[in-house]
Amino acid sequence: MPSSDPRSRDERFRDEALPHLPAVARYALSLAREEADADDLVQETFLRAFRNWDQFEPGSECRAWLFAICRHTHFRSSGRAQKVIAHDDADLEALGAAALHAAARSDGLEDVFERADTMAHIRAAIDNLPDPFRGAVLLVDLEEQSYDDAARILDVPIGTVRSRLFRGRRLLQERLIEHARDAGLVRHEDPDVTPEDTSRDA
Amino acid sequence: MTPDMLDCDAVMRQLWDYLDGELTPDREAAVRDHLAVCKRCYPQYDFEKAFVRALAGSRREHARPDALRTRVLAALRAEGFAA
Numbered sequence: 001m002p003s004s005d006p007r008s009r010d011e012r013f014r015d016e017a018l019p020h021l022p023a024v025a026r027y028a029l030s031l032a033r034e035e036a037d038a039d040d041l042v043q044e045t046f047l048r049a050f051r052n053w054d055q056f057e058p059g060s061e062c063r064a065w066l067f068a069i070c071r072h073t074h075f076r077s078s079g080r081a082q083k084v085i086a087h088d089d090a091d092l093e094a095l096g097a098a099a100l101h102a103a104a105r106s107d108g109l110e111d112v113f114e115r116a117d118t119m120a121h122i123r124a125a126i127d128n129l130p131d132p133f134r135g136a137v138l139l140v141d142l143e144e145q146s147y148d149d150a151a152r153i154l155d156v157p158i159g160t161v162r163s164r165l166f167r168g169r170r171l172l173q174e175r176l177i178e179h180a181r182d183a184g185l186v187r188h189e190d191p192d193v194t195p196e197d198t199s200r201d202a
Numbered sequence: 203m204t205p206d207m208l209d210c211d212a213v214m215r216q217l218w219d220y221l222d223g224e225l226t227p228d229r230e231a232a233v234r235d236h237l238a239v240c241k242r243c244y245p246q247y248d249f250e251k252a253f254v255r256a257l258a259g260s261r262r263e264h265a266r267p268d269a270l271r272t273r274v275l276a277a278l279r280a281e282g283f284a285a
Contacts (some may be wrong), residue, residue: 010285021271025264039270043277050278091215098214101249110245113252122260140222141257147224166218173253 005058013053017046020063023143027067030138031074033127044077045070064149067139071153090159093166100173107186109177117183118176125175133168140165208236213243221247221254 005012025042032038048069049056056065104112112118126137139150140161150165151158180186208216213236219225220233237247264270275283 008285010283013283014285021274022264022267025267025270026261029262029264035265038264039273042270043274046274047277047281050281050283094215094218095211097218097250098246101246104249105245110249111252113249113256119256119259122256123262126257126260137257141254142261144258147222162219169218169253169257172257 009053012058013050016062017049017053017056017066020066021046023063024066024070027138027143028070028074030126030142031071041070041074041077044073048073061149064145064153067143067145067149068153068155071135090163090166093163093170096170097166097173100170100177104177107177107181109180109186112177112180112185115180115185117185118180121176121179122172125172125179128175129168129171132164133171136161136164137168137172141169208232210236210240210243213237213240214246217243217247217250218254221250 007015021042024045025038028041028045029035029038032041045066049066052069056062104110126134126142129137135154136150139145139153140147145153147158147161147165150161154161156164213233216225216229216233220230223230225233237244
């Protein structure tokens with residue numbers, strides 16, 4: 001069926017793909033870590049996208065499509081195997097996060113993620129995450145992709161995105177809270193103060 | 203507790219889905235209603251919200267976006283891009 005779009009192929013690429021260059025650059029930097037390698041990856045991503053532009057489905061998420069090309073190009077050129085790991089239980093990770101919160105709270109670290117010194121270590125903590133978890137965190141938390149789009153980019157089921165994301169988040173929380181403890185930021189509660197009532201209102 | 207209300211365990215399991223906007227409208231409303239009245243779950247929600255906000259804030263932008271754009275356009279034009 002002929003397209004009703006009056007724009008030429010190149011005009012559609014200019015209007016729909018090129019605006020995502022900053023986002024692809026960020027994602028490439030997260031994958032490649034070195035700026036020079038990231039720039040090469042961005043260039044190669046857009047060249048591949050341009051060559052295969054006819055395969056892009058109009059109306060679908062162009063940024064997710066570009067991210068998938070970027071990721072595939074990165075792993076192919078780096079020669080790194082994309083590890084397949086066991087599918088962990090995402091719900092257990094979410095419950096684990098609740099336990100972490102309770103422990104942080106008892107150490108007076110309730111606001112640990114709002115402190116400037118924690119913020120300074122977040123990026124390093126993300127960069128040090130194992131790849132499968134880091135990939136999910138980068139896409140959902142930093143690049144604001146939906147679980148559905150992240151699944152398409154990573155070429156895994158949505159359940160796998162969720163379990164990798166939740167595990168990645170829990171690992172990050174553990175490291176950042178541990179860092180805060182090591183930095184001596186713990187504040188123990190005054191034993192003379194009555195604990196807050198945590199029961200639900202009637 | 204009404205039949206449609208969630209318990210704390212169910213809310214904790216779905217808290218990140220809720221923060222990520224990945225729940226159905228009905229389920230999202232149920233979590234929101236629970237958080238509005240639960241003194242146990244709301245601090246957890248606050249904690250996780252600060253965490254995901256901190257992650258989003260760690261996004262690293264390219265240092266020289268204009269130079270990169272110029273380079274990419276030059277490479278595309280060498281491939282025949284003409285817009």
